[in-house]
Amino acid sequence: MMKKWSDLVHKVLKREKVRQVSFVPDAGHSNLIRLCEKDKEFICVRLSTEEEGVSLSLGAWLGGQKSVVLMQSSGVGNTINMLSMLSICQSPLPMLITMRGDWSEYNPWQVPMGQATAKVLEDINVPVFKAYQENEVLPMAEGAIRLAFNTYRPTALLIGQRVLGAKTFGEDND
Amino acid sequence: MLDRRDVVKTLLKDRGDLLVVAGLGASAWDITAAGDNDLNFPLWGGMGGAVTVGLGLALAQPTRSVLVITGDGEMLMGLGSLATLAVSTPKNLSVVVLDNERYGETGSQKTHTAFGVDLVSIAKGCGFCRLRLVHSQGQVSLLREDIHKINGCLFSVIKISDTNADLVLPPRDGTELKNRFRKKLLGKLAMHQN
Numbered sequence: 075m076m077k078k079w080s081d082l083v084h085k086v087l088k089r090e091k092v093r094q095v096s097f098v099p100d101a102g103h104s105n106l107i108r109l110c111e112k113d114k115e116f117i118c119v120r121l122s123t124e125e126e127g128v129s130l131s132l133g134a135w136l137g138g139q140k141s142v143v144l145m146q147s148s149g150v151g152n153t154i155n156m157l158s159m160l161s162i163c164q165s166p167l168p169m170l171i172t173m174r175g176d177w178s179e180y181n182p183w184q185v186p187m188g189q190a191t192a193k194v195l196e197d198i199n200v201p202v203f204k205a206y207q208e209n210e211v212l213p214m215a216e217g218a219i220r221l222a223f224n225t226y227r228p229t230a231l232l233i234g235q236r237v238l239g240a241k242t243f244g245e246d247n248d
Numbered sequence: 249m250l251d252r253r254d255v256v257k258t259l260l261k262d263r264g265d266l267l268v269v270a271g272l273g274a275s276a277w278d279i280t281a282a283g284d285n286d287l288n289f290p291l292w293g294g295m296g297g298a299v300t301v302g303l304g305l306a307l308a309q310p311t312r313s314v315l316v317i318t319g320d321g322e323m324l325m326g327l328g329s330l331a332t333l334a335v336s337t338p339k340n341l342s343v344v345v346l347d348n349e350r351y352g353e354t355g356s357q358k359t360h361t362a363f364g365v366d367l368v369s370i371a372k373g374c375g376f377c378r379l380r381l382v383h384s385q386g387q388v389s390l391l392r393e394d395i396h397k398i399n400g401c402l403f404s405v406i407k408i409s410d411t412n413a414d415l416v417l418p419p420r421d422g423t424e425l426k427n428r429f430r431k432k433l434l435g436k437l438a439m440h441q442n
Contacts, residue, residue, distance in 0.1 A: 091442075094307060117307050119336055122328030129297030129329075133269070133304025136289060136426060138434045138441065141304065159294040163422035223442070 079211035079237065080106040083170070086212070087142060090219050093117055094134045094141035096127040102172030102238040103144045124149035128156040131167040140223060142168045147175060147191040147232065148184060157198050157228055164226040168219040172233050178240035195230050206234040249409035250385065252346050256317060257282045258388045259344065259395065266396065267305060267433070271298035271318030273353045274413070275346055279317060281416035286432035289425060290418040296326030299343055303333050306341035309433070313340050315395050320347040320361045327370060333401060334374035342395040342402040348410040356410060371403035380404035
């Protein structure tokens with residue numbers, strides 16, 4: 075059986091010597107969060123809002139540590155002004171973002187931010203990568219992480235609902 | 249009432265290897281007026297982010313004392329970060345809020361603290377173990393000693409007068425501020441981290 079994307083990304087984070095993993099939880103990230111919390115190599119920081127993960131990463135980099143932030147696409151809207159800190163300081167941060175409001179979404183309230191996620195990130199000059207299939211997550215995550223740390227900038231990987239499975243609110247036919 | 253420049257000058261006296269982050273606005277000018285230093289990181293933007301910049305730094309450098317100096321307006325914009333900091337439990341981070349109950353950079357409009365919002369109680373509710381409310385210069389000197397101790401995160405509010413001090417501006421090139429800080433702190437690793 076193919077390894078889950080979250081197991082593979084966890085290994086990439088270790089290989090790239092990421093130390094601080096911050097997050098606002100999302101169902102799509104639950105396995106990766108669990109793996110990082112069990113792993114003593116990582117300092118896990120639970121955030122009260124996603125923008126804290128952005129400013130946290132600048133502090134981590136000032137102190138010589140790499141960090142990543144995990145969030146849902148709805149949280150991207152909370153980060154935009156804080157991201158200016160990273161571009162103006164040339165400070166690296168890969169953002170691993172699980173999507174809502176795209177493929178097969180049930181909740182209409184998720185759609186406006188979901189559909190705007192890539193656009194607002196691009197508007198503030200964050201390079202955006204997208205994984206719409208399970209086998210795309212690992213290479214896209216590796217690329218987004220390397221681009222961030224090799225070239226000192228925030229980057230984003232959007233992991234689509236096609237990979238994660240859409241939340242069905244009890245109306246699943248299965 | 250305490251004067252912000254006297255307060256910050258006292259806090260940063262004989263600072264040793266203290267790492268200092270300042271929130272945007274007057275707090276950034278205050279740490280610069282006390283003496284620009286490669287180990288100062290004055291923010292020029294990212295309002296609400298000072299505490300979490302300090303947290304990332306404190307977690308990365310657990311043997312160094314880290315001090316975040318910010319204003320009441322900046323702190324109010326990032327109240328959630330106090331909860332995030334308190335549950336992250338770094339032992340080496342102190343937060344000092346210079347509270348003049350005003351947005352000093354935008355025309356001295358009143359902040360929530362002018363209407364009774366109590367930042368020390370909020371920090372207490374978040375779980376900070378060391379709390380200080382400072383009204384006198386003598387208490388500032390004691391606080392200066394506390395921020396060098398690595399024994400649990402500290403939150404303090406210093407009530408200051410609402411007079412604006414002269415502009416003493418730090419460099420405003422963010423990349424330069426970051427690079428000089430990293431070079432001083434990390435040495436050669438700063439330019440070759442992988």
